Amino acid sequence: xxxxxxxFLLPIWVKSGYYIMLALGVVGVFMGIRQGGKDAARKEQxxxxxxxxxxAHEVENRIDSLDADKRMRLRKKWTR
Numbered sequence: 605x606x607x608x609x610x611x612f613l614l615p616i617w618v619k620s621g622y623y624i625m626l627a628l629g630v631v632g633v634f635m636g637i638r639q640g641g642k643d644a645a646r647k648e649q650x651x652x653x654x655x656x657x658x659x660a661h662e663v664e665n666r667i668d669s670l671d672a673d674k675r676m677r678l679r680k681k682w683t684r
Contacts, residue, residue, distance in 0.1 A: 666673060 667678065670678070
């Protein structure tokens with residue numbers, strides 16, 4: 605009796621295991637695609653941040669290169 609049930613259920617378990625593994629593989633692929641999108645967004649954000657920092661440094665260097673009188677006039681304009 606047990607042998608008959610076992611021989612009947614074995615192909616069903618094999619097929620269901622196959623479909624479960626297939627579904628897990630598909631989920632894994634989608635998770636990888638999702639993670640790749642997140643990494644691209646992080647990279648883009650980091651590039652934008654680097655560009656903003658470089659621009660800020662450029663402005664600071666330009667202001668630092670001015671003489672004291674021109675810096676004072678800029679400071680007065682900014683503090684109005």
